[in-house]
Amino acid sequence: MEYTTNDLAKILDVSTNTIRRFGAKGYLDASRDEKNGYRRFGHADIERMMYVEKYRKLGFGHDNISGILQEDIGKIRQRFQDKMDELDGQIAHLKALRHLLKDDVTLMDRVEEFGADMIERECSCLHYVLYQKHGKLCVGGSQGKALHRFMSTCPEFEYIYLLDREDVENDICVWSEGVASNEIFTAKYGVDVDPPVELYAARPCVLRFIRLPLDITDETYMSRIQLWRILFGDVRQYMKERGYRLAGDVLGMKICYSREENREWQYVLMHFPVCSAAGEEAAE
Numbered sequence: 001m002e003y004t005t006n007d008l009a010k011i012l013d014v015s016t017n018t019i020r021r022f023g024a025k026g027y028l029d030a031s032r033d034e035k036n037g038y039r040r041f042g043h044a045d046i047e048r049m050m051y052v053e054k055y056r057k058l059g060f061g062h063d064n065i066s067g068i069l070q071e072d073i074g075k076i077r078q079r080f081q082d083k084m085d086e087l088d089g090q091i092a093h094l095k096a097l098r099h100l101l102k103d104d105v106t107l108m109d110r111v112e113e114f115g116a117d118m119i120e121r122e123c124s125c126l127h128y129v130l131y132q133k134h135g136k137l138c139v140g141g142s143q144g145k146a147l148h149r150f151m152s153t154c155p156e157f158e159y160i161y162l163l164d165r166e167d168v169e170n171d172i173c174v175w176s177e178g179v180a181s182n183e184i185f186t187a188k189y190g191v192d193v194d195p196p197v198e199l200y201a202a203r204p205c206v207l208r209f210i211r212l213p214l215d216i217t218d219e220t221y222m223s224r225i226q227l228w229r230i231l232f233g234d235v236r237q238y239m240k241e242r243g244y245r246l247a248g249d250v251l252g253m254k255i256c257y258s259r260e261e262n263r264e265w266q267y268v269l270m271h272f273p274v275c276s277a278a279g280e281e282a283a284e
Helices: 005-012 016-024 043-057 062-068 074-116 143-154 166-169 184-189 225-243 276-281
Strands: 119-122 126-133 160-165 176-182 199-200 205-211 244-245 250-258 262-275
Touching: 005 016, 005 043, 005 160, 016 043, 043 062, 062 205, 074 250, 074 262, 126 143, 126 160, 143 176, 160 166, 166 205, 166 244, 176 244, 205 225, 225 244, 225 262, 262 276
Parallel strands: none
Antiparallel strands: 119 205, 126 176, 126 199, 160 176, 160 250, 205 262, 244 262, 250 262
């Protein structure tokens, strides 16, 4: 039985232009009707096109498909195995992205749940690398290489602020910025955590969700003194009432962007490491 271009298009549910393009790629072996010059296709063309459509649905490009149509079963099997390996990598990456989204959704839910309340719990152990330190960009040399390696290797990372304990205690309003990830994920993805990647150790913390202007450097909207009060005012009072002292650098994990009240904001989960002031004085 012979088939016309329209027949193939109807059987395969594609356009006649698709049939013509596939013919140009060498997938079809058409003959010409001597009477009217129309192309005629045989049963082998139908079968071949069905396999071409299958391979396209599996994600193979035309270069691969052309190869498959010329190869024995052993070589075709290897192409299929390579495609499965590629898909496994994509699936792992998508799972990581979904996990990151799930974590962010959980954090946004907790913003609603806890509001500006203080939460006491031990923070996770994090690895981090900075791209800005105390207002100075640090993306050159080994620091820049570590940053880019960290971000490309670990899909589950968050952007952070880091405020040195000594600066906080002396009311010096400076901060650093970088990226961080839970040690579970840096281990999972085999991230190089040698210096200049740094460790933010697990420790007892006072946690608090705060809303900050997206651009915290813009003093036309909020001065650094006002920013400092938002960051530390209530926390210092909370710590004083419970006999706590700051026990390490303060870390802010950027959760999400938001546009509210016709302004751009960001929600940040602040980590304030604490210890007993009485216990520290006794140790000294």
